[in-house]
Amino acid sequence: MPHPRSSIRHPEQSAPSERSAQRFHELKRGLDQLEYFCKGTVLKRMMKCGKAQCACASDPDKRHGPYFELTYKANGKTVNVKLSPEAAPLYKAASLQYRKLKTLLNRLEKLSQTILRQQAKLAQSHRD
Numbered sequence: 001m002p003h004p005r006s007s008i009r010h011p012e013q014s015a016p017s018e019r020s021a022q023r024f025h026e027l028k029r030g031l032d033q034l035e036y037f038c039k040g041t042v043l044k045r046m047m048k049c050g051k052a053q054c055a056c057a058s059d060p061d062k063r064h065g066p067y068f069e070l071t072y073k074a075n076g077k078t079v080n081v082k083l084s085p086e087a088a089p090l091y092k093a094a095s096l097q098y099r100k101l102k103t104l105l106n107r108l109e110k111l112s113q114t115i116l117r118q119q120a121k122l123a124q125s126h127r128d
């Protein structure tokens with residue numbers, strides 16, 4: 001994205017801001033607090049067994065379960081993985097960590113872009 005020449009005449013304005021750099025380091029420290037993570041969402045399901053004479057066939061409250069599933073997208077396809085009741089909370093926590101990681105990465109990326117633009121401007125102004 002080219003900038004008009006007039007905008008690169010003021011190196012003092014385009015110097016990487018101390019605040020952006022500091023914020024970047026602060027955010028990066030959030031990565032140290034990251035626990036094991038996994039992509040996807042944990043779903044809790046109640047199921048019908050399919051037997052016509054079973055109570056679950058007519059009464060939604062009599063469905064079997066809960067059954068837990070981890071669902072995520074891979075190559076555009078939805079993948080479902082069955083989880084034991086013991087595994088479900090582990091994966092649920094891990095999926096929240098994954099969301100946290102993505103948020104953190106997005107912020108770090110935006111901040112990086114800002115800083116890189118400033119650094120590029122500064123480098124350019126030294127050449128002129």
Ligand SMILES: [Zn+2]
Pocket residue numbers: 048049050051054055056057064
């Ligand atoms: Zn049933």
